[in-house]
Amino acid sequence: ALFESPTSELLNTTYDIIIIGAGAGGAVMANRLTEDAGTRVLLIEAGGSDFMNLNISVPGLSSTLTHSKFDWNITTTPQIGLNNRTVAYPRGFVLGGSTATNQMIFCRGTKDDWNRFANVSGDDGWSWEKLIPFIVKVDNMTAPTDGHNTTGQFNPAIHNNSGVVDISVPGVSLAIDQRGLNASQELSSEFPFNLDYNSGNTVGFSWTQSTIHNGHRVTSATSYLAQAFNRSNLDILVNTRVTKLVPVGKVSGKPDLRGVQFAQFANGTVHTLHAAKEVILSAGSVKSPHILMLSGIGDSKHLKSFNITPLVDLPVIGKNLQDHVFLGNPWLVNANFTLDDVHRNATLSAEQLELWKVNGSGFLGLPPTNQFNWLRTNSSVFSSLNTTDPSAGPTSANFELIISDNFASKRVALPATGRFLSIVSNLISPTSRGNISLASADPFDLPLVNPNLLGTDVDLAIMRSAVRAARSFIAAPAWADYVVSEFGAFGEAQTDEELNAYIRDQSDTVDHPIGTIPLGLGSKGALESDLTLKGTVGLRVVDASAFPFIPSGHTQGPTYILAERAAALVRASLSQRPHGV
Numbered sequence: 001a002l003f004e005s006p007t008s009e010l011l012n013t014t015y016d017i018i019i020i021g022a023g024a025g026g027a028v029m030a031n032r033l034t035e036d037a038g039t040r041v042l043l044i045e046a047g048g049s050d051f052m053n054l055n056i057s058v059p060g061l062s063s064t065l066t067h068s069k070f071d072w073n074i075t076t077t078p079q080i081g082l083n084n085r086t087v088a089y090p091r092g093f094v095l096g097g098s099t100a101t102n103q104m105i106f107c108r109g110t111k112d113d114w115n116r117f118a119n120v121s122g123d124d125g126w127s128w129e130k131l132i133p134f135i136v137k138v139d140n141m142t143a144p145t146d147g148h149n150t151t152g153q154f155n156p157a158i159h160n161n162s163g164v165v166d167i168s169v170p171g172v173s174l175a176i177d178q179r180g181l182n183a184s185q186e187l188s189s190e191f192p193f194n195l196d197y198n199s200g201n202t203v204g205f206s207w208t209q210s211t212i213h214n215g216h217r218v219t220s221a222t223s224y225l226a227q228a229f230n231r232s233n234l235d236i237l238v239n240t241r242v243t244k245l246v247p248v249g250k251v252s253g254k255p256d257l258r259g260v261q262f263a264q265f266a267n268g269t270v271h272t273l274h275a276a277k278e279v280i281l282s283a284g285s286v287k288s289p290h291i292l293m294l295s296g297i298g299d300s301k302h303l304k305s306f307n308i309t310p311l312v313d314l315p316v317i318g319k320n321l322q323d324h325v326f327l328g329n330p331w332l333v334n335a336n337f338t339l340d341d342v343h344r345n346a347t348l349s350a351e352q353l354e355l356w357k358v359n360g361s362g363f364l365g366l367p368p369t370n371q372f373n374w375l376r377t378n379s380s381v382f383s384s385l386n387t388t389d390p391s392a393g394p395t396s397a398n399f400e401l402i403i404s405d406n407f408a409s410k411r412v413a414l415p416a417t418g419r420f421l422s423i424v425s426n427l428i429s430p431t432s433r434g435n436i437s438l439a440s441a442d443p444f445d446l447p448l449v450n451p452n453l454l455g456t457d458v459d460l461a462i463m464r465s466a467v468r469a470a471r472s473f474i475a476a477p478a479w480a481d482y483v484v485s486e487f488g489a490f491g492e493a494q495t496d497e498e499l500n501a502y503i504r505d506q507s508d509t510v511d512h513p514i515g516t517i518p519l520g521l522g523s524k525g526a527l528e529s530d531l532t533l534k535g536t537v538g539l540r541v542v543d544a545s546a547f548p549f550i551p552s553g554h555t556q557g558p559t560y561i562l563a564e565r566a567a568a569l570v571r572a573s574l575s576q577r578p579h580g581v
């Protein structure tokens with residue numbers, strides 16, 4: 001059942017499992033663990049239950065979600081790599097978490113990404129090969145909204161048709177799509193066509209796959225949670241923030257963290273529930289480490305400076321934050337329509353919304369891009385800096401080029417006139433590491449978020465290669481009669497120094513934080529390979545904070561996959577101890 005507040009019925013129930021956070025990780029866990037009718041689960045979500053809100057459902061309205069009631073409204077600390085600018089750091093605050101507010105691109109990660117996780121965790125179960133049964137449990141490839149023939153746009157052989165999350169290739173074709181394909185053919189050694197970037201090897205030019213079905217956004221709430229809503233062994237409590245984990249005792253000298261405290265408002269009543277079997281922390285890469293720190297788990301010195309009594313000293317918590325970097329590069333184009341028209345013209349956009357309401361068709365049902373390139377930086381860039389390639393291996397890109405039929409910038413507003421083509425350069429295998437730290441000991445205060453975007457010279461060099469590659473792609477004959485000129489500050493940036501200044505001035509986040517409670521052996525890892533928190537019992541972390549390295553793709557798919565295996569691990573461990581912990 002769904003609870004908008006903690007009623008006495010809920011407070012008097014004994015739950016086997018308490019899950020904190022209903023995003024990508026938490027929703028998978030809630031679904032898979034309640035498949036066993038004998039397991040009683042409580043899912044606690046800080047945000048509300050309005051996950052079918054129009055602004056969430058319509059893909060083309062996703063830009064309205066940042067700074068809305070569906071957002072945690074976080075701003076970063078000043079970013080040294082961005083000339084000390086602060087940037088918005090959106091995180092979903094609703095059933096579905098960030099899957100309800102994201103840009104819907106669906107990636108699985110690569111063979112090398114997952115094999116690296118297997119290496120650093122010492123567990124072959126995280127390798128690509130071993131994960132295939134879990135990978136295919138996630139996505140369900142569906143027909144695009146316009147029903148077009150999708151031959152040559154993805155490889156059906158590697159997709160399941162019975163996964164939980166509906167995905168599709170773009171449902172409306174754009175005038176630039178054919179030019180993109182032609183450019184990849186004309187420059188095939190630099191931008192080779194890749195039939196399916198979700199094969200384990202992303203490298204090349206591909207059609208996008210998105211969490212969109214019939215023009216509607218698909219979230220972890222409309223997929224994993226919707227399947228489980230009516231199960232009598234699942235309760236969902238919304239509008240409620242977990243403030244702290246509390247030990248219920250000790251097992252072999254380790255704190256047993258099955259106690260969960262929560263409240264609806266700052267200074268509101270604090271309730272405590274104890275899970276009979278396990279607590280699953282899935283509050284995402286910003287809030288999961290925050291909750292641990294509030295509970296005395298993290299870098300003891302840091303915690304003591306806020307008068308929090310340390311419980312477990314795990315200095316790595318909050319410190320391995322990694323994120324992708326966004327930079328929109330715009331060209332003025334010679335076209336009589338681009339998506340800029342929909343963004344600028346209120347009448348046209350209202351017409352498109354009416355069309356969408358009929359059957360999900362029209363431009364508002366599109367993902368932010370129909371095609372992209374995933375590319376590797378020339379190794380000479382790394383040798384000239386006396387360093388090695390930071391990507392996980394040859395199947396992983398160093399950067400992504402997102403082809404957008406509009407002015408795509410997080411820094412500069414859409415100009416009043418002109419039509420645009422943008423290539424967003426996305427630094428996909430960064431070396432910078434940032435951190436999450438406490439701003440205060442008050443659980444209703446947000447933590448300090450420092451993703452340290454472009455914090456290293458290597459990252460800046462990869463970004464320069466990404467801007468230069470965008471220019472090479474647009475130099476293909478396919479664009480010759482379409483592109484007029486580079487626009488604004490982009491056009492001025494040619495030398496290395498000019499490029500550095502442009503990149504630092506215009507870059508932003510791609511909203512993919514990971515790694516703040518990483519899997520890994522030794523002091524580099526906070527989690528054992530089964531995702532239990534080191535030095536404790538009764539607690540697992542199942543969300544994007546568990547990745548030791550950032551996947552070289554967008555992060556919702558890898559989080560779903562991680563959670564599918566996590567659910568199998570929890571179920572196996574529950575079946576071995578049916579009568580208690």
Ligand SMILES: Cc1cc2nc3c(=O)[nH]c(=O)nc-3n(C[C@H](O)[C@H](O)[C@H](O)COP(=O)(O)OP(=O)(O)OC[C@H]3O[C@@H](n4cnc5c(N)ncnc54)[C@H](O)[C@@H]3O)c2cc1C
Pocket residue numbers: 020021022023024025026044045046047090091092093094095096097098099101102103104105106107240241242243282283284285287288291510511512513542543544545553554555556557559
């Ligand atoms: C604007 C934006 C664009 C993105 N674009 C893409 C994209 O195109 N493709 C892609 O693959 N990924 C994208 N992502 C990233 C992707 O959505 C995340 O990687 C993924 O959702 C992470 O899952 P998670 O379970 O770790 O966290 P989340 O999905 O963020 O879920 C965490 C949940 O925990 C809840 N929570 C937090 N604290 C508490 C608390 N104290 N008590 C109770 N509940 C709590 C939150 O409200 C939230 O619902 C984007 C993200 C954003 C924000």
